[in-house]
Amino acid sequence: MANDPIGNTRWAIAEGYIAAWSHGPAPEFTSHETACILNTSDREAHVTITIYFSDRDPAGPYKITVPARRTKHVRFNDLKDPAPIPHGTDYASVIESDVPIVVQHTRLDSRQAENALITTIAYPAK
Amino acid sequence: MANDPIGNTRWAIAEGYIAAWSHGPAPEFTSHETACILNTSDREAHVTITIYFSDRDPAGPYKITVPARRTKHVRFNDLKDPAPIPHGTDYASVIESDVPIVVQHTRLDSRQAENALITTIAYPAK
Amino acid sequence: MANDPIGNTRWAIAEGYIAAWSHGPAPEFTSHETACILNTSDREAHVTITIYFSDRDPAGPYKITVPARRTKHVRFNDLKDPAPIPHGTDYASVIESDVPIVVQHTRLDSRQAENALITTIAYPAK
Amino acid sequence: MANDPIGNTRWAIAEGYIAAWSHGPAPEFTSHETACILNTSDREAHVTITIYFSDRDPAGPYKITVPARRTKHVRFNDLKDPAPIPHGTDYASVIESDVPIVVQHTRLDSRQAENALITTIAYPAK
Numbered sequence: 001m002a003n004d005p006i007g008n009t010r011w012a013i014a015e016g017y018i019a020a021w022s023h024g025p026a027p028e029f030t031s032h033e034t035a036c037i038l039n040t041s042d043r044e045a046h047v048t049i050t051i052y053f054s055d056r057d058p059a060g061p062y063k064i065t066v067p068a069r070r071t072k073h074v075r076f077n078d079l080k081d082p083a084p085i086p087h088g089t090d091y092a093s094v095i096e097s098d099v100p101i102v103v104q105h106t107r108l109d110s111r112q113a114e115n116a117l118i119t120t121i122a123y124p125a126k
Numbered sequence: 127m128a129n130d131p132i133g134n135t136r137w138a139i140a141e142g143y144i145a146a147w148s149h150g151p152a153p154e155f156t157s158h159e160t161a162c163i164l165n166t167s168d169r170e171a172h173v174t175i176t177i178y179f180s181d182r183d184p185a186g187p188y189k190i191t192v193p194a195r196r197t198k199h200v201r202f203n204d205l206k207d208p209a210p211i212p213h214g215t216d217y218a219s220v221i222e223s224d225v226p227i228v229v230q231h232t233r234l235d236s237r238q239a240e241n242a243l244i245t246t247i248a249y250p251a252k
Numbered sequence: 253m254a255n256d257p258i259g260n261t262r263w264a265i266a267e268g269y270i271a272a273w274s275h276g277p278a279p280e281f282t283s284h285e286t287a288c289i290l291n292t293s294d295r296e297a298h299v300t301i302t303i304y305f306s307d308r309d310p311a312g313p314y315k316i317t318v319p320a321r322r323t324k325h326v327r328f329n330d331l332k333d334p335a336p337i338p339h340g341t342d343y344a345s346v347i348e349s350d351v352p353i354v355v356q357h358t359r360l361d362s363r364q365a366e367n368a369l370i371t372t373i374a375y376p377a378k
Numbered sequence: 379m380a381n382d383p384i385g386n387t388r389w390a391i392a393e394g395y396i397a398a399w400s401h402g403p404a405p406e407f408t409s410h411e412t413a414c415i416l417n418t419s420d421r422e423a424h425v426t427i428t429i430y431f432s433d434r435d436p437a438g439p440y441k442i443t444v445p446a447r448r449t450k451h452v453r454f455n456d457l458k459d460p461a462p463i464p465h466g467t468d469y470a471s472v473i474e475s476d477v478p479i480v481v482q483h484t485r486l487d488s489r490q491a492e493n494a495l496i497t498t499i500a501y502p503a504k
Contacts, residue, residue, distance in 0.1 A: 015232055037266060071305065073306070119371070123132070141484055216414075245497070249502070259501070
């Protein structure tokens with residue numbers, strides 16, 4: 001197993017859009033965007049997410065804790081504090097952590113009967 | 127929130143193809159390619175996009191402004207000046223900025239009843 | 253052909269989720285997650301995969317051998333020793349090798365009549 | 379427009395699989411894998427592709443020319459010399475060039491009525 005933690009402490013996801021409606025049984029088939037976070041270190045990761053919009057100031061920080069040697073798949077739909085992210089709106093996000101983490105971005109779009117799925121590694125900032 | 131700007135000043139997307147037709151209500155379900163641009167800096171980003179083709183000289187520069195601490199999701203379909211990008215044609219793009227930005231590429235293909243979606247981080251050039 | 257091996261010796265995939273059910277003929281249309289591994293070197297690659305969960309200690313190492321100058325597309329569904337990976341559960345993975353390899357992540361989700369496919373390059377750790 | 383060429387001279391795509399059958403009108407909806415290559419330089423790029431398999435020696439080199447300041451979207455289905463790539467078979471590829479290029483990987487899977495699309499930036503080798 002890994003001896004030293006993998007990843008970066010700052011990541012960016014330039015794409016963000018929570019589809020405004022869904023088909024199929026919740027929560028599996030609810031339209032959502034996810035930041036999959038992996039913390040391979042031996043220390044708890046204190047993660048903050050900042051949300052950027054096209055037409056107003058950034059929102060956040062949203063605070064998340066990922067325990068040591070755990071993964072957490074954070075649905076942007078579930079971020080409530082300081083404010084929920086509006087649906088049907090373009091956004092982007094910056095994820096920062098006090099220990100190295102790895103971030104991957106996924107979207108499930110279930111606006112139609114057959115789902116569409118996308119994923120990409122996030123951008124690891126220097 | 128981020129203290130120093132995240133990203134690179136040159137990016138490339140080797141894939142480009144705007145499907146020639148669409149299904150479903152516009153504009154959400156119109157087939158499109160998007161460059162999602164995030165500007166975390168405190169300065170307005172002056173962005174230029176150059177489009178490369180398989181059989182003729184590059185087109186552009188297409189000029190876009192992304193305000194400080196904002197994201198802009200640019201649909202290639204909407205680029206009109208100096209000339210619209212033809213549909214059903216292979217292309218690629220280079221995105222350059224005077225401040226660091228992050229670029230992610232997304233395509234919605236709605237040629238069929240059920241959409242297909244793809245995304246990837248763009249290539250950050252040195 | 254390549255003279256020196258391409259890649260890194262540590263990779264991470266922060267996203268992992270094997271859909272709990274499938275449509276269509278097996279094995280092509282069975283819902284699965286895959287780590288596509290490329291070994292361009294002249295030496296056999298001894299690869300270990302460690303699986304991280306949200307709520308318990310990591311599992312592994314799962315051991316895989318990729319012969320010299322070969323690719324192996326490893327389905328996480330097929331990992332059995334020391335224990336199968338549960339379906340319908342969030343996980344993440346770290347892939348380590350004694351020679352440089354390249355890792356790409358793919359998921360086929362066939363829970364519905366029409367499949368969804370995703371892919372991304374994995375995160376190459378330093 | 380770009381003053382110096384963007385990219386790397388060696389790239390790898392660990393995933394490769396040409397679906398064995400297709401739905402819909404050819405060639406747009408024929409199942410295919412594509413390497414989208416962008417050459418922003420002022421010199422013609424002489425590109426070679428080597429294909430790696432799971433159970434036999436690599437095939438190639440497949441030779442492709444991408445003119446200066448052009449993109450070429452190469453369908454692996456169309457590679458014929460020295461031998462076509464078998465369908466329904468796992469493979470991986472290494473793309474090498476004498477000038478810097480950018481490579482992105484895309485697959486259209488039209489085995490079902492509704493297509494699935496995937497894309498990712500390829501792995502830029504040092």
